[in-house]
Amino acid sequence: MDGTLRALAERFTGLLGADAVITDPVRLRTYECDGLTAHRAVPGLVVLPGTAEQIAEIVRACAAAGVPYVARGSGTGLSGGALPRTDGVLIVTSRMRRILEIDIPNQRAVVEPGVINLDVTRAVRPHGYYFAPDPSSQQICSVGGNVAENSGGAHCLKYGFTAHHVLACEVVTPDGEIVTLRAGDPGYDLLGAFVGAEGTLGIATKITVRLTRLPETVRTLLAAFDTIEAGGAAVSAIIAAGVVPAAIEMMDALSIEAAEAAVGCGYPPGAGAVLIVELDGPAAEVEHQFAEVERLCREAGAFEIRIAADDAERALIWKGRKSAFAAVGRISPAYIVQDGVIPRTALPEVLARIDELSAETGVRVANVFHAGDGNLHPLVLFDDAVPGAAERAEEVSGAILDLCIEHGGSITGEHGVGVDKARYMPRMFTETDLDTMQMVRCGFDPAGLCNPGKVFPTPRLCGEVPGVRKGVHPLVAQGKAEQF
Amino acid sequence: MDGTLRALAERFTGLLGADAVITDPVRLRTYECDGLTAHRAVPGLVVLPGTAEQIAEIVRACAAAGVPYVARGSGTGLSGGALPRTDGVLIVTSRMRRILEIDIPNQRAVVEPGVINLDVTRAVRPHGYYFAPDPSSQQICSVGGNVAENSGGAHCLKYGFTAHHVLACEVVTPDGEIVTLRAGDPGYDLLGAFVGAEGTLGIATKITVRLTRLPETVRTLLAAFDTIEAGGAAVSAIIAAGVVPAAIEMMDALSIEAAEAAVGCGYPPGAGAVLIVELDGPAAEVEHQFAEVERLCREAGAFEIRIAADDAERALIWKGRKSAFAAVGRISPAYIVQDGVIPRTALPEVLARIDELSAETGVRVANVFHAGDGNLHPLVLFDDAVPGAAERAEEVSGAILDLCIEHGGSITGEHGVGVDKARYMPRMFTETDLDTMQMVRCGFDPAGLCNPGKVFPTPRLCGEVPGVRKGVHPLVAQGKAEQF
Incomplete structure (x- = not known):
């Protein structure tokens, strides 16, 4: 540890107490990466503050010393957005886990940045509400991290991303001041710029989130198709009919195979693609639209449709989808999770091109995606024991992003740019x-x-x-x- | 006209043709204000470009000459956001009125900035869609102006503001480059910062808007209450029940009186407040929720409820509300339209304080508001023939804004800051x-x-x-x- 960091560590120990400052190399290593383990850097120093004022003080001290700093929530990000600096301070918010206020009449809650996403829902569910953003990591990811990455999830087709559910943020700016940014205030939408800025514009220390009314009813179906194209046609037909499902997820044959091997979810054998469609809302509306979705899936060629009769069956349908990423480990020693976006209407064409890419290069690609909003998560498989395989997989992964850009899409849908996609x-x-x-x-x-x-x-x-x-x-x- | 402006006029005449450059003082005066006539300034020069490239050229020429410029759509703004500069160029977009693309499968349209708000809906309605933002001026206001001011309207409670319906903007930046800002792109949300920046960050030259599916059903009711408090309680009960109406509008006794005098809308006599509640969506859902809304209004003390049986009756219910601003002219020689926001739950308290303010000062205030989202439009009445009356009205108007701020609200809900509220x-x-x-x-x-x-x-x-x-x-x- 160099002299500057050592002096900061002493100062922070005075400020926070010894148990909130980590300098031991072994313990520092715990923080060397976030959910994207391809990028690693052991932080110079880790601090665990408990208040906004402490964070402001830390930021001012770093500014005065010219030392870089990175904020980190639970470290579940998938783009290396919270990758530490070896020459800097990592500010971990996991001790800031208080839900400060629950205001049901105004449908909002005020939370500290380290609060776990799902804990917000747990706290407000008795009142009939929930916090809508639902990244797959919602059992462990933090609301502060959600704000930094503008996290999405399977249900953001209907409910929007984190940005749509944040009403205000108290922020420590890079000059160590504490300001509050609010949605809908006059002047420029600085809250809009802040949410999703991946921690580059300051550190959120208090977040006011919108609470969403729990739907009266949730209905879920699984439809199996011979081909991805047929599944894609069903998605287009559903959206064109004016139905806005809470979620429409698609998995291709390879990802179904992987999920089956891992969790035995019992999806219809021989399917080239499965579609999970979930509707929620008032019972009267959902019943009406659900019948419509079922009809449209059949018309698009679904050879089997399963409708969840209860929560247990619903959980079983989702089990395959939710385990898909990890499940790919059963059929491949290593893989890259890609995150790209295309216009929904370009799905068939882009998927066909990914197939061609895969055939040309011999690199297998499993496709799992939020079909309703065109957010692809291709899983690019490789064997890390084979020399050059990782590089070839990386090339295919990059080529998929190029495809997304060519079709007017984006290089990231919900995982962020971070350090991984900056290039x-x-x-x-x-x-x-x-x-x-x-x-x-x-x-x-x-x-x-x-x-x-x-x-x-x-x-x-x-x-x-x-x-x-x-x-x-x-x-x-x-x-x-x-x-x- | 000074030499610099004269040189620019010559240059622009070469670029655009003589009929697109206005230098005649009488014609220039036509553009001296927008919808807020309290602020006036005759522009130094007016140009009517037809393309983004021409606007880029104009902006570059102004930058080189150090001359300020202001963009203007239809000039219906209510905060002086398009107030010209006497020493500058007014860039009027009214010749850029092409709808460039209608993409129904992807539910979007691409329009030029001068396109009239309602014309977007007219163009897509045959396909079953509409453009949701509905400022009262939607028959004449431009989409470019909507983008600049992030315009709202009676239905933004359910459908959100213009910002929620803009997917991309082609923008001429102040250095004369043409860039495209898109929603959901990685990096900072520059589109979010641009929409609602009131024309201070550049000029939109092409706007991709989201199209919304026409609802299967629309149902509208008018509920009359003895007091504003009772009406406010009904609003809270409706929202707390999880119903999201397309619109909830409230008018107090004085604004009802004005509307009655102007358009004879036949609202229930003796009402201290009326509430207009509109639900839209799938028929099954709307019927279900409509019964709920009716029940909640009765429980909150509505002494009369009228339900529109058809479009004609629906139009009659809305007629009173839509004419309210102009109608105030029947009961007062002059008035200020204020635009403030408060948390919905603070409605009763703030309205009581406005009553007290009015009693203390003798200045009459008529209240018309988007009750669902706490957006107040107090109409502060005065007689401009009485010396000092305008100043007293202005004071009351400012005090109402202070009330909004005190209650954690905002100085503008949908009219913008412009030149009027900068102070x-x-x-x-x-x-x-x-x-x-x-x-x-x-x-x-x-x-x-x-x-x-x-x-x-x-x-x-x-x-x-x-x-x-x-x-x-x-x-x-x-x-x-x-x-x-």
């Missing part, structure tokens, strides 16, 4: 686009100490940014950009 | 908040030529802004801030 940003955005984003970042964090190295492809000082403003920005025109 | 911003935001917004603005528009003087309370050069970043921003520390 893909220039494929999607022009230099002007990226410079404009950098200027926003520099507005919040001119010193570039707040989660640096994430989102943007090349680390740059703020003074190097405004190429976009050439000819307008007098300082750049004068060649003085390096001064700020 | 109220410091009552709602700290200096740090405002400086952070300014840094975002400076990211897009360092020269400060794009709709200057709006939103922010004091016009400042970008170099004067980063007080908030003192001690971090090396340039400021070196006293060189004035150089950029």
